[in-house]
Amino acid sequence: MEILSFRLFPIVLLLLIFSHKYAIADKKHQQTKGTYIIHMDKSNMPASFDDHLNWYDSSLKSVSGAAEMLYTYKYVVDGFSTRLTAQEAELLEKQPGILSVIPEVRYELHTTRTPEFLGLGKRDALFPTSIKLSEVIVGVVDTGVWPELKSFDDTGLGPIPSGWKGLCETGKNFNSSSCNRKLIGARFFSKGYEAAFGPIDEKTESKSPRDDDGHGTHTSTTAAGSAVPGASLFGYASGTARGMATQARVATYKVCWLGGCFSSDIAAAVDKAIEDGVNILSLSIGGGLSDYYRDIVAIGAFKATALGILVSCSAGNGGPSPESLTNVAPWITTVGAGTLDRDFPDYVSLGNGKKYTGVSLYKGKPLSDSLVPIVYARNVSDSSSGNLCTTGSLIPTKVSGKIVICDRGGNPRVEKGIVVKEAGGIGMILANSEYYGEELVADSHALPAAAVGQKSGDAIKNYVSSNPNPVATIAVGGTQLGVQPSPVVAAFSSRGPNPVTPKLLKPDIVAPGVNILAGWTGAVGPTGLLTDTRHVPFNIISGTSMSCPHVSGLAALLKAAHSGWSPATIKSALMTTAYRTYKSGEIIQDVATGQPATPFDYGAGHVDPVAALDPGLVYDATVEDYLGFLCALNYSSFQIKGTTSSDFTCDSRKNYRVEDFNYPSFAVPLETASGKKGGSGASATVKYTRTLTNVGTPATYKVSLSSQTPAVKILVQPETLSFSKLNEKKSYTVTFASSSMPSGTTSFAHLEWSDGKRIVGSPIAFSWI
Numbered sequence: 205m206e207i208l209s210f211r212l213f214p215i216v217l218l219l220l221i222f223s224h225k226y227a228i229a230d231k232k233h234q235q236t237k238g239t240y241i242i243h244m245d246k247s248n249m250p251a252s253f254d255d256h257l258n259w260y261d262s263s264l265k266s267v268s269g270a271a272e273m274l275y276t277y278k279y280v281v282d283g284f285s286t287r288l289t290a291q292e293a294e295l296l297e298k299q300p301g302i303l304s305v306i307p308e309v310r311y312e313l314h315t316t317r318t319p320e321f322l323g324l325g326k327r328d329a330l331f332p333t334s335i336k337l338s339e340v341i342v343g344v345v346d347t348g349v350w351p352e353l354k355s356f357d358d359t360g361l362g363p364i365p366s367g368w369k370g371l372c373e374t375g376k377n378f379n380s381s382s383c384n385r386k387l388i389g390a391r392f393f394s395k396g397y398e399a400a401f402g403p404i405d406e407k408t409e410s411k412s413p414r415d416d417d418g419h420g421t422h423t424s425t426t427a428a429g430s431a432v433p434g435a436s437l438f439g440y441a442s443g444t445a446r447g448m449a450t451q452a453r454v455a456t457y458k459v460c461w462l463g464g465c466f467s468s469d470i471a472a473a474v475d476k477a478i479e480d481g482v483n484i485l486s487l488s489i490g491g492g493l494s495d496y497y498r499d500i501v502a503i504g505a506f507k508a509t510a511l512g513i514l515v516s517c518s519a520g521n522g523g524p525s526p527e528s529l530t531n532v533a534p535w536i537t538t539v540g541a542g543t544l545d546r547d548f549p550d551y552v553s554l555g556n557g558k559k560y561t562g563v564s565l566y567k568g569k570p571l572s573d574s575l576v577p578i579v580y581a582r583n584v585s586d587s588s589s590g591n592l593c594t595t596g597s598l599i600p601t602k603v604s605g606k607i608v609i610c611d612r613g614g615n616p617r618v619e620k621g622i623v624v625k626e627a628g629g630i631g632m633i634l635a636n637s638e639y640y641g642e643e644l645v646a647d648s649h650a651l652p653a654a655a656v657g658q659k660s661g662d663a664i665k666n667y668v669s670s671n672p673n674p675v676a677t678i679a680v681g682g683t684q685l686g687v688q689p690s691p692v693v694a695a696f697s698s699r700g701p702n703p704v705t706p707k708l709l710k711p712d713i714v715a716p717g718v719n720i721l722a723g724w725t726g727a728v729g730p731t732g733l734l735t736d737t738r739h740v741p742f743n744i745i746s747g748t749s750m751s752c753p754h755v756s757g758l759a760a761l762l763k764a765a766h767s768g769w770s771p772a773t774i775k776s777a778l779m780t781t782a783y784r785t786y787k788s789g790e791i792i793q794d795v796a797t798g799q800p801a802t803p804f805d806y807g808a809g810h811v812d813p814v815a816a817l818d819p820g821l822v823y824d825a826t827v828e829d830y831l832g833f834l835c836a837l838n839y840s841s842f843q844i845k846g847t848t849s850s851d852f853t854c855d856s857r858k859n860y861r862v863e864d865f866n867y868p869s870f871a872v873p874l875e876t877a878s879g880k881k882g883g884s885g886a887s888a889t890v891k892y893t894r895t896l897t898n899v900g901t902p903a904t905y906k907v908s909l910s911s912q913t914p915a916v917k918i919l920v921q922p923e924t925l926s927f928s929k930l931n932e933k934k935s936y937t938v939t940f941a942s943s944s945m946p947s948g949t950t951s952f953a954h955l956e957w958s959d960g961k962r963i964v965g966s967p968i969a970f971s972w973i
């Protein structure tokens with residue numbers, strides 16, 4: 205969670221106020237109330253009610269006379285949200301006609317160069333015309349928008365698509381002229397937030413779609429911002445900034461406030477976005493991870509998908525720890541993060557003549573060439589977390605006039621620079637721990653600074669500890685293009701296996717998410733810290749929050765090119781055409797380990813939009829397939845209704861299996877034979893079935909396999925599939941016969957169908973449990 209952690213600063217402050225307020229409330233009422241989302245079984249509404257709202261109200265009043273509904277929902281669930289005590293919630297859940305009572309979950313927020321890096325710029329001719337693209341609407345659920353940016357210029361865009369039902373809601377610093385033909389909708393949802401925190405203080409944030417944070421402006425301009433020539437942050441990353449789908453329309457749904465994002469507000473936003481008529485939904489937020497029937501993002505995304513809306517979500521910033529994913533439902537496109545071929549290098553020189561390369565976006569007076577004393581923060585602090593340069597932890601007399609080495613982790617990276625500066629330091633080296641490996645994230649620090657990888661950091665610390673008078677300086681670099689290898693998987697990008705459904709591989713794909721330039725709010729400086737008074741129209745930040753809107757925008761391009769494609773088809777096209785090797789043939793690296801990455805890191809691979817336009821074959825999935833998937837998880841009819849709002853009973857004669865769910869990738873958990881340690885012995889055989897749909901020209905596809913492990917024999921039947929018509933379907937089975945391996949072993953393979961022109965690739969991940 206470190207990547208966007210400058211945001212934690214205001215959150216921590218608000219949390220203190222929050223608990224204080226609750227302490228008072230507790231004394232008054234004895235019992236704390238929380239927000240709950242009530243999912244009503246609308247198809248079983250008692251006949252005595254002719255209006256569902258009366259029914260909702262009467263159910264609510266039966267447990268709590270005074271409770272009011274915060275929101276009523278129509279699409280995400282049939283139901284409402286309200287404030288209840290835990291006791292009232294329990295009572296309500298037991299009543300007839302109630303599917304579930306889900307407690308509020310708090311969520312957190314998890315480019316000039318990217319279009320060229322993704323092969324968009326020079327191959328524009330392949331992409332849909334602007335007229336088709338301008339029919340596509342990308343809804344972004346986030347912190348709102350800064351509408352005055354050039355990225356929202358609507359020059360050249362025709363009338364708003366005729367089916368659009370959205371609104372430009374007005375409020376503080378936001379009126380109807382804030383929207384135009386580019387930003388066609390803007391709404392805000394604060395009832396859940398205000399129920400928890402009390403009324404929004406309009407002195408510090410706008411109760412309107414206005415973005416006081418920057419995150420939502422960044423994500424929406426990444427997805428579909430208009431092209432702006434001459435963009436940069438302090439001269440870094442200069443060039444034309446543009447979203448992935450420059451002519452698509454943007455609708456913003458503000459749900460995240462300075463104190464966080466709440467699920468009752470998120471549900472209301474997704475509900476409205478569906479009603480308004482968006483085609484793509486982009487959610488760069490993550491929070492609770494639970495079974496799908498209690499996960500409001502999964503529930504909302506199901507409804508959206510069923511109505512033809514592709515939902516793209518960030519995978520989370522919990523990497524490189526395994527099983528750190530969020531947003532893992534099979535109908536969601538789950539996006540991890542990789543780097544670009546662009547860097548912002550600067551150079552550390554030590555008194556012993558050695559030089560190390562770091563990164564920074566510092567803009568200001570550079571250090572002189574002459575060497576100055578350098579100290580390690582741990583040794584100039586009385587605090588146990590002094591090595592992290594936490595607020596007030598450095599002793600000014602020991603820091604003044606020196607360069608300070610701070611360790612990465614704990615507090616926000618940009619805050620460390622401010623802590624050093626306030627203690628009188630004149631430069632900072634931000635050193636990675638083993639956890640972050642060699643991953644370098646550039647920030648616009650308040651003083652000359654260099655973020656260095658673990659190896660360089662250790663070498664610099666060695667020099668400092670072994671020399672009686674260590675000295676150093678930091679020289680400013682600039683923007684470097686063509687950095688290799690690229691992409692590499694970001695250390696922070698959340699990793700599989702999938703903690704909810706191990707037989708479903710997640711993440712689905714990776715896209716650029718490190719050091720991304722896109723639009724920014726005018727309300728705070730580029731670091732997001734209250735002390736940063738600089739104003740910038742563009743900012744460079746990192747996170748799976750940044751990779752998600754790349755995929756949202758690319759999905760808009762595919763939707764424009766192929767208006768009939770279902771969300772599952774679009775996702776399949778993106779996945780089966782993703783690449784997982786460099787031109788040299790070597791597998792994409794994981795920057796956290798310096799080793800080749802695996803499908804648990806990158807899913808199907810790195811997105812390749814040009815190839816995705818013509819995938820040849822796709823793994824489609826219908827609502828019935830998703831229902832069958834839930835049957836395979838042994839969900840009861842009640843739980844299925846809680847997830848999908850549909851009345852569906854699994855057919856007791858059918859053998860539903862997750863193995864047969866038509867997904868573009870394969871996750872194969874294998875049993876470890878008890879008592880056997882590795883190698884030979886018990887073998888197990890599992891069979892997976894898939895169905896391919898032809899979305900290209902008639903062709904014959906042949907299968908090929910590559911595998912890292914002799915421990916699993918893989919058999920595909922048939923080995924050839926011929927398609928003579930558009931939308932023709934053909935099935936195949938894959939049989940995995942495995943020997944026992946020690947528990948915890950993982951290995952990988954890759955399956956490809958090719959007609960000689962197109963490659964339809966799927967990753968296979970084995971894990972012995």
Ligand SMILES: *[C@@H]1O[C@H](CO)[C@@H](O)[C@H](O)[C@H]1NC(C)=O
Pocket residue numbers: 377378379380381382
């Ligand atoms: C609101 O509308 C007026 C014009 O009617 C305009 O001048 C003003 O800048 C608008 N924007 C905001 C954010 O108030």
Ligand SMILES: *[C@@H]1O[C@H](CO)[C@@H](O)[C@H](O)[C@H]1NC(C)=O
Pocket residue numbers: 579580582583665666668669670
């Ligand atoms: C920090 O102080 C300890 C104890 O005096 C010393 O052993 C170590 O070398 C110092 N480290 C650095 C990097 O200066």
Ligand SMILES: *[C@@H]1O[C@H](CO)[C@@H](O)[C@H](O)[C@H]1NC(C)=O
Pocket residue numbers: 836837838
């Ligand atoms: C569902 O139940 C069946 C039969 O009891 C069992 O074999 C299977 O493993 C269960 N599936 C899951 C995903 O729990």
